[in-house]
Amino acid sequence: MSSAKEDWTGRTFEVEVGPVAHGGHFVARHEGRVLFVRHALPGERVVVSVYEDNGGSFCRADAVEILEPSPDRVEPPCPFSGPGMCGGCDFQHVSWDAQRELKAQIVREQLSRLAKIERDVVVEALPGGPLEWRTRIRMAVGRDGRPGFRGTRSHDVIPIDHCVISRPGMVEAVADRKWRAHEVTIVQDGDGNRHVGEVRGRHTARRAGTGTAVETAAQRKWRISAEGFWQVHPAAADTFASVVGEWAAAEPGQRAWDLYGGAGLFASVLARQVGESGSVLVVESFPGAVEDGRRNLRRMSQVEWVVDKVEHAVKRALPVENPHVVVLDPPRKGAGKVVVAEVARRRPQRVVYVACDPAALARDLAEFTVQGYRLEELRAFDAFPMTHHVECIALLVPETS
Known part of the structure; x- marks a missing residue:
């Protein structure tokens, strides 16, 4: 067996490809080491070329020759896709239906491994097809x-x-x-x-x-x-706002928090639900987004803005009154234990969590479980066709409800 410290960079091997992994790679093994392979598919027999080896138990490789192709393999529609080319779209070689199933497998595996949640997942397509969507x-x-x-x-x-x-x-x-x-x-x-x-x-x-x-x-x-954050898929913002509104289900007069609120997309939905007798608190760290939000929602006097990092605001800058509903839309790293614990301590009736990374979502769901919340609903969306990225929205409720 080869030493784990032997540098395989530049070497080629013939391997059989296993399941998809978080990050869009596919798992293969050779001489006791794991290879994370791009441009492959489960079940294929391929020749890989190692492009990164840091001397540990795994290395990274490209599939440079397909010996036994998967039935889900298609000709990439982009001429700049492939080994040594553009690194943006890692699923160009996969049929669109198979792309969504691979993403569902990733979400299921992360939920099971990190949150001990066994749940079927279906990744839903957004309107418009897999091409010409990015704005x-x-x-x-x-x-x-x-x-x-x-x-x-x-x-x-x-x-x-x-x-x-x-x-x-x-x-x-x-x-x-x-x-x-x-x-x-x-x-x-x-x-x-x-x-x-x-x-x-x-x-x-x-x-x-x-x-x-x-x-x-x-x-x-x-x-x-134009430099501010907005969903890159033209159907994503409206779709996500609809799901968040359905699951938040805030009532007139209630209090809602929109954490990592950006320019206030979800806050606008919550504000309509709680009405003028209710309140919506938006926490966002980027001043430019808050400026956009204040301008767009200036007629919604029930919306209040806090410019701060969420992990700081939940401990020092939020009202004494507990919210009935909390919406979380954290960055790729997730909300983290501090934010989850502080939100759970306030015991909202519903927490709606919008996630752009399934591993971060699973870690935060595990922490919510510790804090006495359970996953009630989950939907996943293919907001980034031709890539491994997937967007999820989760509804959490107290374990006693």
Whole structure:
């Protein structure tokens, strides 16, 4: 058996591919070591080339030759997809139905392993199909000034002249010229307006468009900074707001918290439910998002804003009165034990958790279980077709309810 410290970088092996893993890789084994393989599928026999080996029990590899293909394998629609190419879309070689099943497997495995929750999961497609959905792009600029996307786990910039998952014309709008910026941002908003910016350090210089994106979701028009956060799939914001509203089910006069509230998408839903006699507290750490939110929800006097990190605010800046409903939409790392414990200590009737990472969701669900809450409902959405990413929304209720 080969030593675990032997450097396999650059070596090739013939392996049989096992299940999908969190992060979109597929698990294979060779001489007692685990290989996390990209561009493969379960059940395939492939030749892999190792591109990263840090000397531990596992290394990372690309499938460079497919000896026995899976029936779920398709020809990638993007010419920039594959080993050594763009690192953005890791499921280009997988049929769309199979992509969603793989994502469901990932969510099920994370729930079982990290939260000890056994639950069937179905990943739902959003309207529009698997291509031409992305409305927000950030492209790196190479040394030659040409924009592109970075390779897998690499700083190399792969020049790109079009992108099959993005709205038509977005990449083409910047690909035909050289840039002096570090990055180029392109946003195509809900009204079809295109906003292009150059990122230099912490600042973005506007090169096209007004810099104010117009979006429609939750029964209203939103005017937000083109550099601010908004869902990249055009159907995602409205879909998620609908599910959050259904599960929050706040009543007139009740108190609701919207933690990691962004520009107030979910707060707007909660505010309509609680009415003028109720209250909605939004906590968001990014001042620009709060500025957008205050402007968009200025007529909803029941909405109050706190500019702070959630983990700080829940311990020192929130009202004495306990909320009836809490909505959580944390970043990829999840809410964490401090936030979960503080939310659970307030004993809300319902917690609606919006998650962009299934492992972080599972860790936080495990902590909610310790704190006396149980998973009541779960839905998963394919908001990022052609990638391994999946969005989940969970409803938690007290164990005694």
